[in-house]
Amino acid sequence: MREQDLTETERKIPDHVAVIMDGNGRWAKKHGLPRTEGHRVGAGRVREIVEKCLELGVKYFTIYAFSKENWKRPGKEVSGIMKLSEVFFNREFNRLKSKGVYFVHLGDTENLPPFIIKIIKNMERNNAVERKLYLNIAFNYSGRSELTNAVKQLCTLVRQDEIKVSDITEDKIESFLFTHGMPDPDLLIRTGGEMRVSNFLLWQIAYTEIWVTDVLWPDFSAEVFLGAISDYRRRERRFGGV
Numbered sequence: 001m002r003e004q005d006l007t008e009t010e011r012k013i014p015d016h017v018a019v020i021m022d023g024n025g026r027w028a029k030k031h032g033l034p035r036t037e038g039h040r041v042g043a044g045r046v047r048e049i050v051e052k053c054l055e056l057g058v059k060y061f062t063i064y065a066f067s068k069e070n071w072k073r074p075g076k077e078v079s080g081i082m083k084l085s086e087v088f089f090n091r092e093f094n095r096l097k098s099k100g101v102y103f104v105h106l107g108d109t110e111n112l113p114p115f116i117i118k119i120i121k122n123m124e125r126n127n128a129v130e131r132k133l134y135l136n137i138a139f140n141y142s143g144r145s146e147l148t149n150a151v152k153q154l155c156t157l158v159r160q161d162e163i164k165v166s167d168i169t170e171d172k173i174e175s176f177l178f179t180h181g182m183p184d185p186d187l188l189i190r191t192g193g194e195m196r197v198s199n200f201l202l203w204q205i206a207y208t209e210i211w212v213t214d215v216l217w218p219d220f221s222a223e224v225f226l227g228a229i230s231d232y233r234r235r236e237r238r239f240g241g242v
Helices: 024-030 035-056 068-070 077-095 116-124 143-159 170-174 222-233
Strands: 016-020 061-065 101-105 133-141 187-192 211-212
Touching: 024 035, 024 077, 024 101, 035 061, 035 133, 061 068, 061 077, 061 143, 068 077, 077 101, 077 116, 101 116, 133 143, 143 170, 187 222
Parallel strands: 016 061, 016 187, 061 133, 101 133, 187 211
Antiparallel strands: none
8 A cells, every 4th residue: 555545544644653572582592692692682682672662752661671570581581681681771871862862761670789889870860852762671570569559548548538439530540650651652563472471560551552463573663664654544533432
């Protein structure tokens, strides 16, 4: 289909794209490399896709970098991911910041090593002034934990008579989420072929369009990303309507 044949809805670029970056370990095994090498190559893909988001006009890009469940992995792999996060920040923060990328941490800081907490604080303190793209990094994140924390905070407000139970609305719950003030994802991409959401943005993806590819994250190029965007632009979103 030619661009000029598309409707206005089909031309629309998603405001918010979220990605479950799966397949680093399988990619490394496929190439006879340690799992940490898959994570290293995968980190380079993040920069490439972020730059493509800037080019397309995507306003929010959320990546699932490290889940709370990932602590169950071998200690050497976890340590490698933590160190790689430091390397990625040192190499990419200032360069992407200069292009208008505003970094946001989604997740808990509990149990994170001190040098990662320091990175998060430095990121928040020295963030981009001009915000062309919000890069949301879900690190030590859990969708269920996020909702549990929101419920606890609401219960505390009720107990302290600051709000009534009848005051609890969807908007009120949303105000206690890590993504408060952001639009829900329009498109969720999962690489690596798995058909599950893996405890990611459980509240936010209620009506998100989902696109799954067998391509492993280290092989997820800008061209593949454009294919996902192209497919999204041809979908008709009904949000429960007709």
